[in-house]
C-alpha cells in the first residue's frame with residue numbers, strides 16, 4: 354500500500370526546531386476531497402455532503418454504510434503524539450442506542466488498532482445516543498448531542514460533528530480506521546467525512562540533548 358509521506362518537510366521541521374526552540378514546526382496532512390482521493394485512502398468514492406449553514410454541501414469521502422475505511426500515513430519522524438481532526442457526517446435515520454432490529458447504530462475510529470471512539474449516533478428524536486461518550490460507558494444522551502450542526506433534510510435529517518483526538522504516537526506509520534456497524538441500507542443511514550487534518554510535532558532532538566546535558570550537570574552538582 355502506498356503511504357503518503359509526511360516526511361517531506363522533516364528537514365525543514367528539524368531546522369525550525371533548532372532555530373526556534375519555543376516553536377517546533379508541525380507536520381500536517383490535510384484533505385478536503387475536492388480534487389479526488391489519494392492512494393493513502395482504502396476507499397475512493399466521494400459524495401456531496403448534506404447542506405448546513407456553515408458545513409457541508411461539499412465533496413466528502415463517502416457515503417459509507419457498514420464499511421471500514423483506512424487512512425495510511427508515513428510518520429517516520431521522531432515524535433510522541435499525533436492529532437486527527439475532521440468532520441463526520443451522520444446522514445439520515447441513525448437510531449442511536451435503541452436495541453432492536455434497527456439499532457444500536459455504531460461508529461468507530463481506531464489508530465493502529467487502538468480505539469479512539471466507539472459510539473452511537475441518533476438523528477431520531479425518540480432515540481438516545483452514546484456520543485460524546487463511548488457506547489461501553491452506558492450513557493444515554495439526547496439525539497444529536499454535541500453536533501456542530503443539524504438539519505431536517507431528507508429521511509430524518511442529517512448532522513455533522515467536529516471530531517478531534519490527540520493521542521500518544523511514536524510509530525513510523527499511522528493507520529486511522531473509520532467504520533460503522535449495525536447500520537441499515539445506505540439510503541436509510543450512512544456516514545461520510547471531510548476536511549481531515551492529521552498533525553505530528555517532530556521531537557526537537559537537539560533540545561532533548563541540551564536538556565539531558567543540563568539535567569546531568571544538575572545531577573553531578575548534588
Ligand SMILES: [Ca+2]
Nearest residue numbers: 385411412547
Ligand atoms: Ca470537501
Ligand SMILES: [Ca+2]
Nearest residue numbers: 446447448541
Ligand atoms: Ca434507521
Ligand SMILES: [Ca+2]
Nearest residue numbers: 448455458537
Ligand atoms: Ca439503524
